[in-house]
Amino acid sequence: DIVMTQSPDSLAVSLGERATINCKSSQSVLYSSNSKNYLAWYQQKPGQPPKLLISWASTRESGVPDRFSGSGSGTDFTLTISSLQAEDVAVYYCQQYYNTLYSFGQGTKLEIK
Amino acid sequence: EVQLVQSGAEVKKPGESLKISCKGSGYRFTSYWIGWVRQMPGKGLEWMGIIYPADSETRYSPSFQGQVTISADRSITTVYLQWSSLKASDTAMYYCARHNSGIYLDAFDIWGHGTMVTVSS
Numbered sequence A: 001d002i003v004m005t006q007s008p009d010s011l012a013v014s015l016g017e018r019a020t021i022n023c024k025s026s027q028s029v030l031y032s033s034n035s036k037n038y039l040a041w042y043q044q045k046p047g048q049p050p051k052l053l054i055s056w057a058s059t060r061e062s063g064v065p066d067r068f069s070g071s072g073s074g075t076d077f078t079l080t081i082s083s084l085q086a087e088d089v090a091v092y093y094c095q096q097y098y099n100t101l102y103s104f105g106q107g108t109k110l111e112i113k
Numbered sequence B: 001e002v003q004l005v006q007s008g009a010e011v012k013k014p015g016e017s018l019k020i021s022c023k024g025s026g027y028r029f030t031s032y033w034i035g036w037v038r039q040m041p042g043k044g045l046e047w048m049g050i051i052y053p054a055d056s057e058t059r060y061s062p063s064f065q066g067q068v069t070i071s072a073d074r075s076i077t078t079v080y081l082q083w084s085s086l087k088a089s090d091t092a093m094y095y096c097a098r099h100n101s102g103i104y105l106d107a108f109d110i111w112g113h114g115t116m117v118t119v120s121s
Helices: none
Strands: A004-007 A010-013 A019-025 A039-044 A051-055 A068-073 A076-081 A090-096 A108-112 B003-006 B010-012 B018-025 B034-039 B045-052 B057-060 B069-073 B078-083 B092-099 B108-111 B115-119
Touching: A004 A090, A010 A019, A019 A039, A019 A090, A019 A108, A039 A068, A051 A068, A051 B108, A076 A090, A090 B045, B003 B092, B003 B108, B010 B018, B018 B034, B018 B092, B018 B115, B034 B078, B045 B069, B057 B069, B078 B092
Parallel strands: A010 A108, B010 B115
Antiparallel strands: A004 A019, A019 A076, A039 A051, A039 A090, A068 A076, A090 A108, B003 B018, B018 B078, B034 B045, B034 B092, B045 B057, B069 B078, B092 B108, B092 B115
16 A cells, blocks of 8 residues: 655744745655656645645646645655635645655645745 | 536444445546545545446455445445445445546546544444
């Protein structure tokens, strides 16, 4: 099984500042045949289902603000919020879909400082 | 509008059986894999398994293999998650979610609102 480990577990950032969340997989999620990283990022607000923000490690979903960006390859990935807004308070999860034994990171709780 | 509508909250006793549902609409139901995700109270997301409604091909997480059954009824565009004997530790919110595209390995772009299952004596 691929284990996904996020850091930090929680994060407090001032409004307008940058927030960075890391995700590390226990094995590479990069398919050499198509050069794609099978890695997604989700945002979950209280009382709501998760929302897909980024797929393929760096492809932002339609309607997701451009302050959200994903980067990384292989085993190390980052979700960056360039200028934190109040509505970005949530728990963020990474997920690998490299094989059908999908797995999520433990989540990172993002708060306002 | 593409959506997944889940059945309502359930309160059950240990040892009872349960089947919850997830109805897809607004898209070609048989072309997209649908998965189930568990979220225990105050905890993170756990992937349980996935099904391809066209032929009911199913994959399970080892953590849930043998504990639950995932099935689909194409005629009513509905996917199910069922337990034969519930335990208190099954108390959780259960989400169904659809693949972003029709491919085999993909992220989940459409999520149901969740079904809260409470198991208590």
